[in-house]
Amino acid sequence: MLAAALAALALAAPARAARAASPLPVTLAARDGRLLATLDVAPAFAPATEHELGNGLTNVVAVYVAVLPAGGGPPALVYGRVVDILFDVWEEAYVVTVKDPRTPQGVRVVLPDFRALRAFLSEERDLDLGPVSLLPAGPFVVEARVELNPVSKEQLLRTREFIANPAAGSRPGGGSRSMLGAMASFLLREPDPGSDVHVFRSRPIDRGEVQAR
Numbered sequence: 751m752l753a754a755a756l757a758a759l760a761l762a763a764p765a766r767a768a769r770a771a772s773p774l775p776v777t778l779a780a781r782d783g784r785l786l787a788t789l790d791v792a793p794a795f796a797p798a799t800e801h802e803l804g805n806g807l808t809n810v811v812a813v814y815v816a817v818l819p820a821g822g823g824p825p826a827l828v829y830g831r832v833v834d835i836l837f838d839v840w841e842e843a844y845v846v847t848v849k850d851p852r853t854p855q856g857v858r859v860v861l862p863d864f865r866a867l868r869a870f871l872s873e874e875r876d877l878d879l880g881p882v883s884l885l886p887a888g889p890f891v892v893e894a895r896v897e898l899n900p901v902s903k904e905q906l907l908r909t910r911e912f913i914a915n916p917a918a919g920s921r922p923g924g925g926s927r928s929m930l931g932a933m934a935s936f937l938l939r940e941p942d943p944g945s946d947v948h949v950f951r952s953r954p955i956d957r958g959e960v961q962a963r
Contacts, residue, residue, distance in 0.1 A: 773952050774893075774950035774951055775790040775952075776789050779876075779962070780961070780963065783882055783883065784879075784880065785885065788875045791872060791896050792872035794871075794950075795868050795872055799868075800864040800868075803844070803867065804837040804864060806837055808834055808836045809835045809836075809898070810833065810835070811833040811871060812831070812905075813831040813833070814831075814909075815828070816894075817879060817885065817891075818886075819890055820888065826886050827881075829877055831849065832849045834849075843861060843862050843863075844862075845859075846860070846870065847859075851878070885960070886957070889955060890954070891951055893949070893952070895947060895948070895950070896947070896948045897947045898947075
């Protein structure tokens with residue numbers, strides 16, 4: 751079972767990650783009963799990353815997001831996204847493929863230069879985090895982790911499995927509570943040594959701040 755595998759892997763020894771000092775800028779909206787989040791994770795993509803992302807090889811950016819009660823406790827919602835990036839040396843453009851639970855088959859985008867790529871990666875727009883009904887009753891926080899070229903191939907494999915089947919579990923459209931807990935523990939755990947990882951956390955948010963669209 752995927753949940754059992756994730757729970758076991760979550761027990762691995764933690765490493766260190768770069769944790770942002772300022773709160774994560776996040777905008778939440780509700781549409782058709784779904785919670786949409788727009789995040790600004792620009793600090794994860796410094797200008798120096800242009801060399802790595804433009805090396806002519808396929809690079810990977812993994813984004814993990816969870817909604818958790820501000821006072822602690824199991825996650826209410828979990829999201830994962832994988833972005834494959836290839837710099838086409840002939841066309842001198844970035845070919846980007848984005849996979850998430852809403853589009854597991856992937857969406858392809860061509861971006862003309864690093865400035866456009868950095869803007870595309872920095873603003874994670876309208877991420878579908880799951881049913882609004884699953885939000886905590888009290889204040890909650892949004893936590894995001896951005897990982898460039900994950901060292902752990904097993905984590906990347908599990909992420910792709912989650913993208914292909916995000917609703918595994920007993921809760922319609924959201925997975926079981928234990929499944930979400932295992933997924934969050936795995937996806938948001940501290941990374942392997944050598945990983946280029948940035949962790950962001952929002953200020954406490956009240957449910958009433960979620961605007962309907």
